[in-house]
Amino acid sequence: QRIRLASQIGSGLSGVLYVLDEPSLGLHQTDQSKLIQTLHHLRDLGNTVLVVEHDAETMLRSDYIFDFGPGAGEHGGEVVAEGTPKQIKKDKNSITGKYLSGELVVGKNLPSGNGNKKFEDLLMEESLANRKKNTKGKFLTLKNATGRNLKKVDLNIPLGKFICVTGVSGSGKSTLIMDTLYQGLRQMFGLKIEEKPEPFDLITGIENISNVIAIDQSPIGRTPKSNPATYTKVFDYIRDLYSQTQEAKIRGYSQGRFSFNVKGGRCEACGGEGQVKIEMQFMPDVYVKCDVCKGKRYNSEALEIEYKGKNIADVLDMTVEEALKFFENIPQIRRKMETLYDVGLGYIKLGQPAPTMSGGEAKRVKLALELSKRSTGSTLYILDEPTTGLHFADLENLISICKRLTARGNTVIMIEHNLDIVKNCDWVIDLGPEGGDDGGEVLFEGTVDDLKKCKKSH
Numbered sequence: 001q002r003i004r005l006a007s008q009i010g011s012g013l014s015g016v017l018y019v020l021d022e023p024s025l026g027l028h029q030t031d032q033s034k035l036i037q038t039l040h041h042l043r044d045l046g047n048t049v050l051v052v053e054h055d056a057e058t059m060l061r062s063d064y065i066f067d068f069g070p071g072a073g074e075h076g077g078e079v080v081a082e083g084t085p086k087q088i089k090k091d092k093n094s095i096t097g098k099y100l101s102g103e104l105v106v107g108k109n110l111p112s113g114n115g116n117k118k119f120e121d122l123l124m125e126e127s128l129a130n131r132k133k134n135t136k137g138k139f140l141t142l143k144n145a146t147g148r149n150l151k152k153v154d155l156n157i158p159l160g161k162f163i164c165v166t167g168v169s170g171s172g173k174s175t176l177i178m179d180t181l182y183q184g185l186r187q188m189f190g191l192k193i194e195e196k197p198e199p200f201d202l203i204t205g206i207e208n209i210s211n212v213i214a215i216d217q218s219p220i221g222r223t224p225k226s227n228p229a230t231y232t233k234v235f236d237y238i239r240d241l242y243s244q245t246q247e248a249k250i251r252g253y254s255q256g257r258f259s260f261n262v263k264g265g266r267c268e269a270c271g272g273e274g275q276v277k278i279e280m281q282f283m284p285d286v287y288v289k290c291d292v293c294k295g296k297r298y299n300s301e302a303l304e305i306e307y308k309g310k311n312i313a314d315v316l317d318m319t320v321e322e323a324l325k326f327f328e329n330i331p332q333i334r335r336k337m338e339t340l341y342d343v344g345l346g347y348i349k350l351g352q353p354a355p356t357m358s359g360g361e362a363k364r365v366k367l368a369l370e371l372s373k374r375s376t377g378s379t380l381y382i383l384d385e386p387t388t389g390l391h392f393a394d395l396e397n398l399i400s401i402c403k404r405l406t407a408r409g410n411t412v413i414m415i416e417h418n419l420d421i422v423k424n425c426d427w428v429i430d431l432g433p434e435g436g437d438d439g440g441e442v443l444f445e446g447t448v449d450d451l452k453k454c455k456k457s458h
Contacts, residue, residue, distance in 0.1 A: 009041060019049065022054070024055040029419060072350060088100060126215035140203065145199070156412075161412075163427045163429065165431070166422055168434060173431055178383060223273070267292055275287040344397040348365075379411075383414045402414070
């Protein structure tokens with residue numbers, strides 16, 4: 001994105017409308033001001049620059065802000081406030097404004113999830129339940145990592161904590177955590193590895209963890225058949241429920257009748273996709289709603305079976321919030337819905353096609369899937385820049401999830417530039433001092449308070 005920006009500045013055009021989608025992605029705070037200067041330069045040449053962004057500094061240094069809301073999904077879609085940053089800060093309708101003015105601070109009032117318990121009580125309970133398998137005082141140690149620009153790095157990871165790995169762009173964070181530590185641990189656990197780990201000498205303390213899971217930005221599926229219900233496996237329970245209804249038993253319908261992937265219950269005109277793909281030779285393919293099933297994915301026989309007055313297509317059209325109430329008496333389904341709701345996805349529909357979901361949404365669906373599994377309490381979770389596409393209010397959900405995971409005795413490592421997240425973690429590992437050849441060293445390991453005193457660290 002920055003290379004494309006550079007080429008545009010070089011062309012010196014004026015009278016152009018530039019639209020940028022989250023240009024701060026993967027940028028450290030030190031680079032943020034350079035990016036903003038670049039955008040100001042484009043504006044000063046006589047262009048209009050329209051930026052979709054969650055970064056506070058970018059918002060405060062813009063000329064005009066449009067704030068969308070009030071909620072997400074069905075609860076959003078309106079401009080709740082517009083004006084200069086000063087006006088937005090004072091606007092009572094704008095949640096963004098409250099965070100920008102300091103009235104709300106990320107991490108001060110963490111949501112406790114779907115229960116009525118206070119967040120602190122919830123953490124206390126989870127902590128007490130996990131005293132037996134305590135990871136306190138134990139470390140996972142990586143010795144002599146030399147991949148790419150890493151300079152013989154030794155890494156000590158305190159277990160049972162929420163850890164942020166920080167550093168300017170190109171300082172070696174992904175090389176160290178994703179390409180060395182993660183791939184190395186997978187190899188030692190005998191799991192399939194995507195590529196050979198970058199070189200290192202040894203990893204010790206592996207007996208203190210039972211599993212390693214990485215949650216990245218890749219989509220949850222490439223076709224309209226992938227959706228949150230199928231990805232989190234909750235759809236298996238829903239299909240089973242429909243096959244247990246009296247009418248389905250009389251007709252002899254099994255679970256397969258309620259799948260839109262196999263012949264029997266699905267609409268054959270669109271193959272259960274609800275959409276028909278039209279190939280456009282020289283342009284991207286276009287999807288149009290199937291005119292036989294009207295986007296419902298099923299044939300009329302399957303749609304005649306109802307549970308509590310709703311057929312299977314109605315369920316796919318429900319939001320997570322609605323489904324949480326609808327299936328409140330079915331524990332397996334409710335648990336999955338609760339975790340989707342807790343990661344801030346109460347507004348997405350169960351049958352929402354994967355290609356229409358943003359990167360931030362896909363990442364949170366993956367997070368919900370991992371959270372809904374029965375945790376052994378000694379898992380290492382690795383999250384690579386999970387704040388992509390997240391608003392301040394969504395950051396609160398993310399922090400509360402990480403704190404709940406560590407209260408259960410798990411360890412969370414997050415590669416992150418967002419200072420609101422870094423402020424709320426237990427331990428920081430800072431790489432640098434700069435990017436490329438001038439990076440690849442661990443500048444600091446410790447608490448956030450000690451990091452503030454570290455002179456070498458940006």
